[in-house]
Amino acid sequence: MRTLGFAAAGALLLVIVEITVFVLVAHAIGWWWAVLAGIGTTILGGILAKREGIRAWQRLRAAVSEGRPPGGDAGTGVAGLTGALLLLAPGFVTDAAGLLLLIPPVRAFAGRQVRRATEARISAAAAGDLFGPRVVKATRADPHTDSRTDPGQVPHQPGSGEVLQGEVIEGDVIDPQHRHHNA
Structure with a gap:
């Protein structure tokens, strides 16, 4: 219910801003x-809504038919359609x-x-199915560092193996040790 109130306030604010900008533009270039x-x-x-909608649908269908995750094409298509x-x-x-949303870098x-x-x-x-596998950017942490002395470090658990820190970016997750065992 609270979100609805924020949406209504935002819509009212947008209407006020649009009317103000229209009056300023009309004063500068003339009402007609x-x-x-x-x-x-x-x-x-x-015209662009029709074109962008067709393009987005075509890119989505092409991704599905080629076996690629359709999420990236869908996100770009949503941005272009929203612009139109x-x-x-x-x-x-x-x-x-x-x-702005129709400019390719802004749309991307x-x-x-x-x-x-x-x-x-x-x-x-579901995110993996929609957008494909992720790439993990990780750095090895010093297993002897205690998180109490460095709050950015993950404490080492005895017997738990190596401690890695990182963030998911996109693409495949690769475990170099596991890959060598399968090769």
Whole structure:
């Protein structure tokens, strides 16, 4: 229920900002030109929404048919479609945000953010199926370092093997010792 209140407050704030920006633009270039620009971006948004939707669907189907995880293509497609839909919405602020999302580097960045947000909300197994395996970037910790003296270190448990610290980035998880045994 609290989220709904924040969403309503955000929507109200966006409407106020859009009206203010429209009045400023209309004052600068004239009311008719401002209205024509608003209509033009809405038409452009409709055309791009259709195009981006078709492209996203095609990339998703291609990934599935090639046996690749479809999540990366889906995230980028969602970012592009969101950009087109923001152009379709009335207002110059949403138009500016929509145009930004149509720029390839910004769209790729937004696609990565969609991926991160999705991975945070689903299980690790589902994330692996959707986005593929992960790469672990790890460093070996000194097994003799006590975490009480260095809070950044993981304490060594006797008999637990080596202690590794790292973060999951993306790609395959590779255990060099295990790989040698199978080779």
